Amino acid sequence: xxxxxxxxxxxxxxxxxxxxxxxxxxxxxxxxxxxxxxxxxxxxxxxxxxxxxxxxxxxxxxxxxxxxxxxxxxxxxxxxxxxxxxxxxxxxxxxxxxxxxxxxxxxxxxxxxxxxxxxxxxxxxxxxxxxxxxxxxxxxxxxxxxxxxxxxxxxxxxxxxxxxxxxxxxxxxxxxxxxxxxxxxxxxxxxxxxxxxxxxxxxxxxxxxxxxxxxxxxxxxxxxxxxxxxxxxxxxxxxxxxxxxxxxxxxxxxxxxxxxxxxxxxxxxxxxxxxxxxxxxxxxxxxxxxxxxxxxxxxxxxxxxxxxxxxxxxxxxxxxxxxxxxxxxxxxxxxxxxxxxxxxxxxxxxxxxxxxxxxxxxxxxxxxxxxxxxxxxxxxxxxxxxxxxxxxxxxxxxxxxxxxxxxxxxxxxxxxxxxxxxxxxxxxxxxxxxxxxxxx
Amino acid sequence: xxxxxxxxxxxxxxxxxxxxxxxxxxxxxxxxxxxxxxxxxxxxxxxxxxxxxxxxxxxxxxxxxxxxxxxxxxxxxxxxxxxxxxxxxxxxxxxxxxxxxxxxxxxxxxxxxxxxxxxxxxxxxxxxxxxxxxxxxxxxxxxxxxxxxxxxxxxxxxxxxxxxxxxxxxxxxxxxxxxxxxxxxxxxxxxxxxxxxxxxxxxxxxxxxxxxxxxxxxxxxxxxxxxxxxxxxxxxxxxxxxxxxxxxxxxxxxxxxxxxxxxxxxxxxxxxxxxxxxxxxxxxxxxxxxxxxxxxxxxxxxxxxxxxxxxxxxxxxxxxxxxxxxxxxxxxxxxxxxxxxxxxxxxxxxxxxxxxxxxxxxx
Numbered sequence: 001x002x003x004x005x006x007x008x009x010x011x012x013x014x015x016x017x018x019x020x021x022x023x024x025x026x027x028x029x030x031x032x033x034x035x036x037x038x039x040x041x042x043x044x045x046x047x048x049x050x051x052x053x054x055x056x057x058x059x060x061x062x063x064x065x066x067x068x069x070x071x072x073x074x075x076x077x078x079x080x081x082x083x084x085x086x087x088x089x090x091x092x093x094x095x096x097x098x099x100x101x102x103x104x105x106x107x108x109x110x111x112x113x114x115x116x117x118x119x120x121x122x123x124x125x126x127x128x129x130x131x132x133x134x135x136x137x138x139x140x141x142x143x144x145x146x147x148x149x150x151x152x153x154x155x156x157x158x159x160x161x162x163x164x165x166x167x168x169x170x171x172x173x174x175x176x177x178x179x180x181x182x183x184x185x186x187x188x189x190x191x192x193x194x195x196x197x198x199x200x201x202x203x204x205x206x207x208x209x210x211x212x213x214x215x216x217x218x219x220x221x222x223x224x225x226x227x228x229x230x231x232x233x234x235x236x237x238x239x240x241x242x243x244x245x246x247x248x249x250x251x252x253x254x255x256x257x258x259x260x261x262x263x264x265x266x267x268x269x270x271x272x273x274x275x276x277x278x279x280x281x282x283x284x285x286x287x288x289x290x291x292x293x294x295x296x297x298x299x300x301x302x303x304x305x306x307x308x309x310x311x312x313x314x315x316x317x318x319x320x321x322x323x324x325x326x327x328x329x330x331x332x333x334x335x336x337x338x339x340x341x342x343x344x345x346x347x348x349x350x351x352x353x354x355x356x357x358x359x360x361x362x363x364x365x366x367x368x369x370x371x372x373x374x375x376x377x378x379x380x381x382x383x384x385x386x387x388x389x390x391x392x393x394x395x396x397x398x399x400x401x402x403x404x405x406x407x408x409x410x411x412x413x414x415x416x417x418x419x420x421x422x423x424x425x426x427x428x429x430x431x432x433x434x435x436x437x438x439x440x
Numbered sequence: 441x442x443x444x445x446x447x448x449x450x451x452x453x454x455x456x457x458x459x460x461x462x463x464x465x466x467x468x469x470x471x472x473x474x475x476x477x478x479x480x481x482x483x484x485x486x487x488x489x490x491x492x493x494x495x496x497x498x499x500x501x502x503x504x505x506x507x508x509x510x511x512x513x514x515x516x517x518x519x520x521x522x523x524x525x526x527x528x529x530x531x532x533x534x535x536x537x538x539x540x541x542x543x544x545x546x547x548x549x550x551x552x553x554x555x556x557x558x559x560x561x562x563x564x565x566x567x568x569x570x571x572x573x574x575x576x577x578x579x580x581x582x583x584x585x586x587x588x589x590x591x592x593x594x595x596x597x598x599x600x601x602x603x604x605x606x607x608x609x610x611x612x613x614x615x616x617x618x619x620x621x622x623x624x625x626x627x628x629x630x631x632x633x634x635x636x637x638x639x640x641x642x643x644x645x646x647x648x649x650x651x652x653x654x655x656x657x658x659x660x661x662x663x664x665x666x667x668x669x670x671x672x673x674x675x676x677x678x679x680x681x682x683x684x685x686x687x688x689x690x691x692x693x694x695x696x697x698x699x700x701x702x703x704x705x706x707x708x709x710x711x712x713x714x715x716x717x718x719x720x721x722x723x724x725x726x727x728x729x730x731x732x733x734x735x736x737x738x739x740x741x742x743x744x745x746x747x748x749x750x751x752x753x754x755x756x757x758x759x760x761x762x763x764x765x766x767x768x769x770x771x772x773x774x775x776x777x778x779x780x781x782x783x784x785x786x787x788x789x790x791x792x793x794x795x796x797x798x799x800x801x802x803x
Contacts, residue, residue: 355515355521357511416695420688421691424688428685428688435674435678
């Protein structure tokens with residue numbers, strides 16, 4: 001039995017035996033089943049063509065739930081009214097698979113290297129795509145060719161490199177806006193990790209396989225994967241998607257700067273910019289790492305052994321770097337302390353049942369000052385940092401004082417109640433004695 | 441002092457009044473404790489008027505100002521928190537005292553002839569008190585009050601023929617909006633106080649003319665020893681003592697639980713947002729809970745009418761029967777107990793208690 005023979009539905013003598021042979025005994029039964037299958041598909045998936053026999057046959061002998069015929073009805077292409085032949089070619093109106101494959105335009109199953117061009121037949125054709133999905137770009141294939149994946153696959157013939165279906169899946173492709181899609185924002189890290197976290201698969205490429213683990217621990221991963229914040233960056237936001245390329249040393253600040261605009265501006269104005277460029281250091285990554293972007297810590301700035309500044313600077317390096325670092329650390333430390341102090345008092349007032357909604361709201365102003373200061377730190381200008389913390393310090397002090405006033409009022413109320421109770425009790429006793437005296 | 445008294449007496453003839461009051465007595469027996477609940481209700485009403493006037497100094501009705509002004513009162517105005525808290529506590533205690541007063545009158549048969557008018561005016565006063573509570577609940581314009589008022593006024597819409605009209609009159613439109621605050625505020629500070637003053641004056645006038653009701657046993661058994669105490673100063677001093685204690689209780693509650701406690705609470709919370717989803721639990725004040733719960737438990741349709749309408753009709757009939765209770769036993773000989781009314785009374789108490797408990801437990 002040749003490999004191509006398994007596609008035959010009507011070759012009873014060679015393909016089926018026993019019960020199968022009984023079921024597919026005659027062409028009449030076969031046609032009835034095909035018609036029934038087609039009707040079912042048409043009824044439940046109206047996007048499919050009435051004259052498409054592909055699924056009718058394929059669903060008859062594909063019992064794997066991951067088989068194309070089982071998956072396809074949920075595919076975005078099926079929902080758009082496309083059938084198997086729109087990608088694979090052939091005449092879907094014919095019953096016999098040999099006839100189908102002999103038909104004009106039959107393309108069959110593409111090899112991995114052929115897949116990008118296979119998809120690009122439609123997806124790179126603006127005239128075609130405008131009829132189905134006008135806002136969708138049509139430059140994916142061009143970008144793919146410039147990507148590392150594209151270069152590996154198309155240039156070096158490395159079929160392990162990702163092609164379209166590696167990320168988008170096949171036959172059950174969903175819109176990227178849908179959570180079911182493999183390229184939905186929340187699913188992208190997992191999709192990339194399928195290959196990039198597989199040490200055996202990635203062997204020989206000379207790149208690490210711990211990106212996903214690092215990303216999951218990062219602020220970005222925490223926001224996306226734990227908090228389900230789809231605005232947080234996934235792999236493609238930094239690396240691109242169809243043109244997936246690792247940002248190089250020179251472009252990393254531009255990539256981070258897409259979102260962290262102000263920080264990028266501050267860094268570009270700082271003395272570090274020139275120094276990093278001259279020494280060929282990656283800008284943001286130098287302190288923040290790449291995938292493992294952790295929540296910035298106060299001790300990163302300063303002169304302690306654990307600070308990042310001392311990795312490059314020393315007291316006798318002829319710069320004011322460490323003195324600046326120490327000043328910036330102090331400024332930020334003071335602001336953090338002021339915030340904690342104000343928040344502690346606000347919490348105390350809250351626990352005592354006092355109304356501290358205004359204080360809570362004002363604390364946000366202090367939080368904003370902290371965020372702003374953490375941005376300005378990238379200017380590495382101690383004066384600018386101190387200037388930025390000043391409004392936050394004042395706001396924190398106001399919150400503290402207001403919270404203290406609330407707590408004082410809490411005690412004032414109780415002391416006042418005590419005194420009032422004493423007076424009322426005295427009056428009550430006097431009245432009681434008066435009643436006794438009257439009734440005597 | 442004597443000259444001043446003579447001066448006033450010469451013009452107003454108060455000697456007659458003083459003479460009348462000096463002879464006023466109060467029956468003294470084992471059930472005398474119930475006489476004080478009317479005075480307690482009056483005390484809480486006086487507190488309501490005084491604290492209400494103080495709140496009026498800062499309260500600004502309107503969708504854009506009501507919530508902000510209440511927040512200002514409780515957070516910025518000196519002793520504003522105390523005034524609002526006492527106003528809220530006193531409102532709840534006033535209704536509680538009125539309920540106890542009413543049931544004590546009912547179960548001691550004090551509503552019987554010739555005190556029918558006193559009873560009717562008292563029941564109407566309780567109705568007005570509840571209307572005070574309903575209209576005052578919306579005034580802070582916070583999330584809970586907004587949705588509770590929407591549900592409460594929506595129930596009026598279930599009435600046939602006049603339902604929609606009545607609901608629109610209450611709301612000042614199709615929905616609960618700033619116009620509703622204006623109406624509720626007007627009712628709360630003008631219409632209801634005016635009506636309340638009239639009825640409380642009548643109620644007190646009837647009591648003064650008829651005196652306190654004596655126990656049934658005294659009418660049955662003429663030989664039973666009858667004890668009385670002078671209203672002035674004995675009863676009045678006792679009443680003043682209770683009022684002082686109540687004042688202290690109000691102060692303690694206001695200081696320790698400024699936003700209420702348990703099912704009796706009024707936290708300011710978030711400002712009303714008509715476009716926000718309603719809170720998980722919408723419930724009325726505790727004294728409306730029995731009616732609210734009953735309407736909730738009724739099926740969608742009973743016989744040929746809507747369940748909600750059926751409930752409102754039943755509540756209305758029961759309320760009317762309660763109002764005219766003295767006339768239902770008018771033909772009973774003097775001094776005889778009406779066992780049917782006692783059963784009716786306990787049925788009402790049981791219904792209110794069970795429905796209220798269910799209302800809080802089935803949330």
